[in-house]
Amino acid sequence: MADLVVGAGLDRLSLNVWTTKGWSLREAVDGCVRAGVPGIGLWRDKVAEAGLDTAVRLVRESGLTVTSLCRGGFFTGHAADRAAATAGNRRAVDEACALGADVLALVAGGLPPRSTDLAGARSQVADGIAELAPYAAGHGVRLAIEPLHPMFCADRAVISTLGQALDLAEQVDPSGADVGVCLDSYHVWWDPQLMAQIGRAGPRIFAFQVSDFLVPIPPDTLLGRGHLGDGVIDIPALARAVLATGYPGLIEVEIFSQEVWDTPGQQTLRTVIDRHRRCLSGITGTGRPGPR
């Protein structure tokens, strides 16, 4: 009986490796394959731990779709920071290419130390992406600009809304083929313009990540994410809007949470699958949950 359940209703699911942070890359790949989860989202630190060649082999042999590689970006700062970012971002593109990742996700970077020049930082981001884009396109790697929640504007990403990310993507790549956005529910759910901008985005949505937003926000604001249904976001409505644009990709579950990280990987993956079925079955077009 168990075999019948595997994969049922999961055609659109991808597991980001940071959701099962205690797992090695190999364990995460094996976990997905065993459970019938078709996609995996990667972080460069997990790839480095495994070694790039091993990571490439693992994901190729698994048959998993690599929905994203996180992350490039951090385009802001003083000259030396920016030169280091340029070199690091090219390596990230190389890795995304080798791994066959759908996209390289880009986190813009925050204000340089002691700076209050937000417009200047945003210009640096635009310049950095414009510089990286031809290199990425030459390697067949699509860039996905990820707007981050405004609470991270100062220290992580001066790109805070989908509209702003789309403005930037359109400016750098009018064709829409090479530079798009990574939409993460946790970062964008509050935006009064969200639904209108998703409609505008259309095929510029290159990646779609989900987690729920927990209240209250924990002391480490990075870790306020939860499983779908545990927070304040109407994930089904958001997924419906994204899929209505014709988004062809998987829905990647990326949860940063000490509680989730303290839970064994296998149990976390079971919860991810259960919540995906509960929140997104019937929306993703894969029908009802399979037999239990």
Add this chain to the structure above:
Amino acid sequence: MADLVVGAGLDRLSLNVWTTKGWSLREAVDGCVRAGVPGIGLWRDKVAEAGLDTAVRLVRESGLTVTSLCRGGFFTGHAADRAAATAGNRRAVDEACALGADVLALVAGGLPPRSTDLAGARSQVADGIAELAPYAAGHGVRLAIEPLHPMFCADRAVISTLGQALDLAEQVDPSGADVGVCLDSYHVWWDPQLMAQIGRAGPRIFAFQVSDFLVPIPPDTLLGRGHLGDGVIDIPALARAVLATGYPGLIEVEIFSQEVWDTPGQQTLRTVIDRHRRCLSGITGTGRPGPR
């Protein structure tokens, strides 16, 4: 010599009573008068502590401009919550009227418990303001919708941007005379649309509050504010943009911070004055700091 300094360069300064939280209303009023600070921003709790009649007498006798009364709002919730909010908001209008406050600041309210219906909550806010507006206008009290930082969207305010607040104000009051916005640097500094929306707002900016945004955000996200110049906001640029609209009011310093609250009121007021002079002299048209 000391008398010459009092008030120099402070024509535009207002002290919000929560900045000197350890002070009673009387102490805050006396502190402003002694220092030559022409305005004070009030909170209903401090007014209630003093008693409304006493508070009215204190501020009238002081000659201080009451730049705001904080706060009405919290329009979201189940039927009983909303009925209670309606009654409470009318009392807030009555108090603002009695105190001669420039505006009653409105904090929208967050999602109802266990709700993910953000659009529904926003409708409740629109309905609540539309219901309150005629009562406020009848009492000569202007309503100032305050967008709050998106990190408070779930639990405090589903109005997160200046553009959204203006949409709402225009919808409720096409004339622009009775319903406007309260712009608080801490809540809006990150918004990529901020400067454009300030231009759009023009005379709809009824109140202007300032504090700086500190990084990292402390465990209690409400308390991440600092004195002007201690954080990441370009306050001079923001003030310049607001004053360029013809904003005729004062600039109210409202700081929620455990460190500031642990400091004696007199010392905090000195720092408020010093930073106002340092950041805003030459912008407010009051010239250079006075002699020391």
